[in-house]
Amino acid sequence: MTPPPARAGRAGAPRAVRFDRHGPVDVLELVEVDRPAPGPGQVLVEVVATSVNPGEILVREGAFATTAPATFPSGQGSDLAGRVVEVGDGVADWSVGDEVLGWTDQRAAQAELVAVPAGQLTARPPSVPWEQAGSLYVAGGTAVAMAAAVPSAPGSTAVVLGAAGGVGSILTQLLVRDGVRVLAVVGAANAAWARSVGAEPVPHGDGLERRLGDAAPQGLAAAYDAHGGGYVDLVLRLGVPVDRVVTIIDFAGAERTGARTVFGHHVTTARVLADLAGLIASGELTVPIAATFPLARVREAYTLLAERHTRGKIVLVTGAGPVAAGTGAPAATHPSGDAV
Template identity: 55%
Template sequence: MPKAVRYDEFGGIDVLRVDEVERPVPGDGQVLVRVKAAGINPSEAVIRTGALADLFPSGQGSDLAGVIEEVGAGVAGFSPGDEVIGFSQKRASQAELALVEAGDLTRKPEKVPWEVAGSLYVVGVTAWGAVHAVQPEEGETVVISGAAGGVGSLAVQLARRAGATVIGLAGESNHEWLKSHGAIPVAYGEGVADRIRAAAPSGVDAFVDTFGDGYVELALALGVAADRIDTIADFAAAEKYGVKTDGGVAAGPGAKVLAELAGLIADGHLEVPIASVYPLAQVREAYTELERRHTHGKIVLRP
């Protein structure tokens, strides 16, 4: 029987387990994928606590990449054996086998590694949405908080591709990576506003916050207009100050954006840093690392 990550009650990492489950059967418009890699994300840790219990009572994971095993009735364009990238709307990707709507899949380019493909959806679509929300232009300056994280590292690269000067807030251990990707690294913590002003003497035009913890207020203090600030982490501040919260995966054109991002990766124009890869059985260890919130890049499960 195939295995999948499950939990019976909301709580901490200790509620997670790997169970044997019934083999899924694809229905109309569905595809059964043998998962090769499944990324993990902070949102899944929030779901596990019960904060969104009405929507997500169990199961884990959106991101996935794998090989199609079966296709259901009405599926066109995919066949068994196809290598695909996609996402599970039922939070069921952290498993050996996952049912996926055919419209939530795109083909995996040969040059995109499994770990990268399987961790692309949430961070990719979120970074794409957040950067598009602030509309960076050639010659403008954009600050990105959490710039070395899963979403932040992609947002840095997408903003640079738009022609903007990017200031990336991150710990010093990640400064060389930021420099190598054309960003100006600035250490977070006390005095960060002064360090940003020194790095951007002509001012800051836009701000993407991937971390929360006061960065919306910092952006406003730097003189950034509310409609050029986007946060994916501090929704209370967004409501208070009227800044944007674009980047949520629920509203994104997922498969289309996945195809675009996968193409950029295959052509060498975009990098998804991989921090760690764990076997499915070590899902608790994977989330322990994730919830420290200082990881450079993505943490991935390999069923």
């Protein structure tokens, strides 16, 4: 992919994803908004790629209405990669034209222009594809945090439950890279992918507990739950010590059993993202990209995500970079390979 030409800005009002009430995917609109102004310590990023995450579905539907309420009209999205087009007062590290990846915690990434604190960005290595760069913050940061919460030694055997998803696909590769024998719990369609990254696929569904027991007769040293649905209890029944079990979704199960929990956004830093981007640049990590949609098709991106069978990440592109190649809608493909 060739780098995009640096541009000083865009003509007309920028567009952003907005919703003005909780509800199904139909509440999402791509609308024209005021051009954001970078405040002190911020830069304005022209977004090339951003991604969708399951937590955003919960926010939009109102599941966090009491704990983390949306204020309407609400924007959406955290992950972003793009190009600096304006620099606020007091920013020394970034210049117009710099290519960056990072995050906003203002639910604002699914937009053509986003004002971002300078410390929430790292440089995009030129060889890191825009789609992967724009997918790293939530999924990558959470994968790193899971691995750090329950460190696994080289040669030990661990299970990753939900190994093919955004978080699991990155975590699986990080553990394999560390020399861990990884049992990757995936559906049949993702078994070949799991093998391709050096893990051993174990199909989910009826009989999983027996299959895992058979695959690790000496026991499992650690369990990483990126799916929920009772997996915390399942791995405890298999004898994994409770302090070697971490989940990012089954908070009730963790509360009841004492398993560990991780919130990626509490611990992810620009340094973490720089390290992940470095691994992608050196060919040691690949974020699988299941589908790429233009920003205007944000509803379809979330509809596909809600099927919960994404391999890796679903990406939204703005057309500001070479991902859309100036030809209108980029190809969007379902994990099955069918056109979306």
